[in-house]
Amino acid sequence: MMKSINKFLTILAVSAGLSLVSCDIDPVLTDSYPEDVAWSNADNLRLNLNGFYSLIGGYYGSEVENDACSDILKMNGPRDSENLFVFGSAPITPSANRFDLWKNRHTWQLSCCRFLRDLKEHRSNFTEEIALEAEAEVRFFRALANFDLAKRYGASFILLKFRK
Numbered sequence: 522m523m524k525s526i527n528k529f530l531t532i533l534a535v536s537a538g539l540s541l542v543s544c545d546i547d548p549v550l551t552d553s554y555p556e557d558v559a560w561s562n563a564d565n566l567r568l569n570l571n572g573f574y575s576l577i578g579g580y581y582g583s584e585v586e587n588d589a590c591s592d593i594l595k596m597n598g599p600r601d602s603e604n605l606f607v608f609g610s611a612p613i614t615p616s617a618n619r620f621d622l623w624k625n626r627h628t629w630q631l632s633c634c635r636f637l638r639d640l641k642e643h644r645s646n647f648t649e650e651i652a653l654e655a656e657a658e659v660r661f662f663r664a665l666a667n668f669d670l671a672k673r674y675g676a677s678f679i680l681l682k683f684r685k
Contacts, residue, residue, distance in 0.1 A: 560643035563651050569636070570655055573662045576629055622673060626666040633663035 559565055636659045644652050 556639065556643075560639060560646055563647055566647060566651065566655055570658055573629075573633070573636075573659060576662050576665060622669050626670045629666040630663055630670075633659050633666065637663075 553559075554565075559569055637656065640652065640655060640659070647655070
């Protein structure tokens, strides 16, 4: 009786070991997912939306730099240059302008437009409340990018229509 139990346990252990060896339990890491996964449910929609919130972090950082254009963040020592900013004394040139947001904000505008296009295509995967909330959030981010561009460069808009 004891021998048969030992044989059974040995066979069970070997079978379990072999099945674990054949399994690949390491996750596949990726920086993007196919559309069918990204737009499949409300949780994935929320993860997609979370990527837009870094625009707000950049926004607050740029506001500190905007204050540097005023006298709020100037050095006040007797030997300090009136153009020496608190965050450094690097000169501003056309190729090194820390206040330049042109490419960044246009990229955000394009991302927002693509999100709204894709949301329209996959809207049936979500409740109306979730879809409206997501649309409102992304419209806010697009407006924020437009505001930053208008503030620095004058009125700027992207009229975008995607072809199928």
